[in-house]
Amino acid sequence: MASYATAALRGARGGGWDGLMDSVAGWAHSMAMDQPEAPDIQATLAGDSDAYERLVRRYQNEISQRMWRFTRDRGELEELVHDVFVEAYLSLKGFRGTGPFSHWLNRIATRVGYRFWKSQQRRARQEVPLQDWDGFAASEDGDIPAREAAELVHSLLAQLPPRDRMVLTLVYLEELSVAQAAERTGWSQTMVKVQAHRARKKLRALLEKAEELK
Amino acid sequence: MNEEQILKKLASAARGDGPPRIDVAERVLADLAVAGEPRNLLLWVFTATSAAAASVVAVLALRVWAARQDPFSDFLESMMAVMQ
Numbered sequence: 440m441a442s443y444a445t446a447a448l449r450g451a452r453g454g455g456w457d458g459l460m461d462s463v464a465g466w467a468h469s470m471a472m473d474q475p476e477a478p479d480i481q482a483t484l485a486g487d488s489d490a491y492e493r494l495v496r497r498y499q500n501e502i503s504q505r506m507w508r509f510t511r512d513r514g515e516l517e518e519l520v521h522d523v524f525v526e527a528y529l530s531l532k533g534f535r536g537t538g539p540f541s542h543w544l545n546r547i548a549t550r551v552g553y554r555f556w557k558s559q560q561r562r563a564r565q566e567v568p569l570q571d572w573d574g575f576a577a578s579e580d581g582d583i584p585a586r587e588a589a590e591l592v593h594s595l596l597a598q599l600p601p602r603d604r605m606v607l608t609l610v611y612l613e614e615l616s617v618a619q620a621a622e623r624t625g626w627s628q629t630m631v632k633v634q635a636h637r638a639r640k641k642l643r644a645l646l647e648k649a650e651e652l653k
Numbered sequence: 654m655n656e657e658q659i660l661k662k663l664a665s666a667a668r669g670d671g672p673p674r675i676d677v678a679e680r681v682l683a684d685l686a687v688a689g690e691p692r693n694l695l696l697w698v699f700t701a702t703s704a705a706a707a708s709v710v711a712v713l714a715l716r717v718w719a720a721r722q723d724p725f726s727d728f729l730e731s732m733m734a735v736m737q
């Protein structure tokens with residue numbers, strides 16, 4: 440899979456660690472010092488790669504969990520998580536510390552995941568076998584194994600365009616409020632509500648179509 | 654069961670599914686380190702190669718310049734021999 444972050448790295452200004460040095464002084468003043476990651480972020484901006492490694496290790500499980508919503512393939516998952524941290528590094532000088540670092544990182548993860556879905560959009564959409572739905576609808580809560588449910592919801596949402604898929608993932612799978620989903624995606628709250636409404640409508644149409652085909 | 658109920662039920666069940674354990678730290682750091690340096694390194698390699706190629710061309714050009722002669726000299730020599 441072509442890595443966006445690798446392309447971004449190629450396009451990044453030469454200088455790598457040095458390129459971030461310029462922003463250290465201004466950033467140190469503006470960053471809230473109660474952030475637990477503040478020392479590592481400052482050290483990273485000052486050119487300490489070990490500090491960034493600590494940040495990656497601290498957050499990779501959380502980001503991995505997040506990106507697992509975007510793919511069910513281990514190789515793609517690794518690629519996506521890698522891309523998130525490369526993109527975060529390249530944008531680190533823009534982090535002002537006004538909110539938690541993990542929120543900022545999750546916004547990047549959402550952006551990377553959305554881009555991944557868009558790149559996958561041309562692929563033929565997988566149809567969810569009807570017998571799976573029958574089995575699911577007949578099952579009691581808790582009867583269906585987590586992995587199976589995750590596979591099923593992934594296949595179901597994969598039949599929707601990326602924007603619809605994104606909003607449903609955030610609202611239903613991640614259980615975010617409208618405000619949180621808006622913050623994560625960079626959309627307005629009205630946009631999130633409208634998009635969620637449209638996405639549910641499309642999902643309903645998909646399920647009705649599946650019923651008709653029975 | 655409508656689409657929202659299906660989605661909620663599926664999402665609730667799917668939440669227990671965790672990702673496989675991965676570690677990307679080393680790869681990220683390696684890629685970032687490579688991104689910082691190769692531009693200078695590539696520039697140096699390209700400059701050195703260009704300079705070497707230019708030197709070869711210059712030496713050859715000088716030798717050709719020193720050995721240059723009238724393109725008609727062979728023809729004129731033959732004509733002179735015939736005329737004599």
